[in-house]
Amino acid sequence: MPNAPMVPTVRRRRLGSTLRRFRNEAGLSLDQAARAMGWNGPKLSKIENAVQGLRPGELTALLKNYGVTDPDACAVLETLRTDASKKGWWQAYSGIVQPAYADYISLESDAERVCAWTPLLVPGLLQTPAYARETIAGITTTRTPEEIAALAEVRMARQSVLTRPGNPLELWAIIHEAALHQRFASRPATMREQLRKLLDASELPNVVVQVMPLASTAHPGLEGGFSLTKFSQPLPDVVLLENANSATYVEGEAATPFERAYERIRATALSVEDSLVRIAELEEGLRK
Known part of the structure; x- marks a missing residue:
């Protein structure tokens, strides 16, 4: 029986695209790089297009041929190879x-840092189970109650990256104050619990929360929310742009404008200290 075709996972796609970038930077054509390895061109093409994997030792030889000698960069790519x-x-x-959501979860699990700007909702990594269920149920038009519950479970499971041993994900979240005024008629305590969750999460050394006030000046975030996901070099950063029907990713140099935009959004928001005071005031107001 022939072998099943290899699934081009997110990790394998990122490894392949990074190897292609290094080959181009080395000034080598596909055939030249393949011959240096004793391969034919199609094999290297399949590797770069994530439909064929690399055996132990092959990645090291490729990187040497491309002039990539930084041990940290080599280690990052070797981890991608073994985890692909x-x-x-x-x-x-x-x-x-x-599939697009699964791809993002995979990226998030490998990331060093996420910078999120969320004008409408609390970021998924900081949501409570009740808030997740209520917002998913409110947004969806086709999901069954069982599917909504499962999606809320996924959202909760994603949060483990914030407390993973050794290298927890760093999260910087900027939330528009309007999102913190959301109310849930079926369960009034939901928003108060969510505000308390934000305050508790902010005590983690790797989590920072800022609030964009209702009376803010104009800033780049008015065009919509996004998440900037950052990785160890040499892997390119990825930006997630999401709407009701799809998710779009941009990476590498195309992510640079979003980095600049995020800095301006961060400068426009309340300071970290004032943000926590505002969240606490809103939480206290819901106790009355």
């Missing part, structure tokens, strides 16, 4: 989680 076929916990929800 590993199944993530989210694959247990493959019937519920859309």
